[in-house]
Amino acid sequence: MSKINILIADDHKLIRETWSYILNSDARFQVIAECGDAQEAVELAKTKRPHVVLMDINMTPFSGLEATQRIRKISPGSKVIGVSMHSQPAYAKKMLQMGARGYVTKNSSKEEMIKAILEVNHGNKYICDEIKNIISEQLLDEKEDSPNINALTEREMQIINFIKEGLSSKEIATSLNISLKTVEVHRHNILKKLKLKNSASLVNFINTNATYI
Template sequence: MSAEKISILIADDHKLIRETWTFILNSDARFKVIAECSNGDDAIEIAKAQRPNIVLMDINMSPTTGIEATQQIRKVSPATKIIGVSMHSQPAYAKKMLSIGARGYVTKNSSREEMIKAILEVHGGNKYICDEVKNIISEQLLEENQAPSINLLSEREIQIIRLIKQGSSSKEISTELNISLKTVEVHRHNILKKLNLKNTASLVNFINNSAIDLV
């Protein structure tokens, strides 16, 4: 006796995409596309009536978006697992979908193999984020971990940072170091640029959290 097929609803406002995925998935003995629709409202009604195992949810539909439809389907058919599908590879979209109850996220650049893997993983109780989004998240984490180095600063810039840490204003720094106010401002600008910081607040935060003793 063969295992029961995984039932799938495809919600996407592009007819060609719906037809393509229906053909691909129905060609695989493990899956059965039980319905397809072009908007979020229909997706909610079909999910409520047919309780599919999986919904492939285009997040960019209108007027009811895939995000709104996901929230509603989670209420009317809690056992249905939703995979967000989008042209957007920004991690923020994936995080949003997962935060409202979706179990997976793939982009429209994903391969057939990756979509099938996502369906099987999510159906099996796991979460799945496609490689494209995971790679961007990894790159962002690497950039965040590349902490600005104090070694990039000149001796004069280190002096200025010490005085900023002590709470001195630009005017007080110019008096202390016997340099013009304009020169102090130029140094402060260069310090921010070298340390890849946006403003004085982030500089103060960097100084206070720095493992290097600047006093």
């Protein structure tokens, strides 16, 4: 089985040497070149055509993002994995937009880096667990903060439907045979449950979600 040829581009010599040692100790890989700046990385990719490039984002004289874009143009067969200390999903997204096939943080384990190399070499994309966990947490937080119609009581849904029809609080009170104060309490509770600030935002919410109410 032929080895996966790898180019390591990182501005820290110790990191380059460490990864070279780790990967060359594995029979599946061969580090064919390493460099400390983005321009040299682009030139090496052009001449050596590595299967995989491990690209640090923070590079000089231009960023690893730009280097990735250039490498994808001159050596389309080379698959780039972004490597960075940044764990914000936005960095991973930008790197993938530039043409990278994977993204791992410097908190990733040796096993995960090897998994990333194997995955992208086989034509798949790979995002490290740290980034995926952050994205999952953000999605859960957004879900928790979003208005929940299911939290409304039957009476509150009745009042929303009256508001939808354009009835005032006084008219709603008359229709339901309850006091005006009770209607106002219900409206307050509706705003609280739907995380809305005022009656205008409630009307906008009703119009926006008319299909579901």
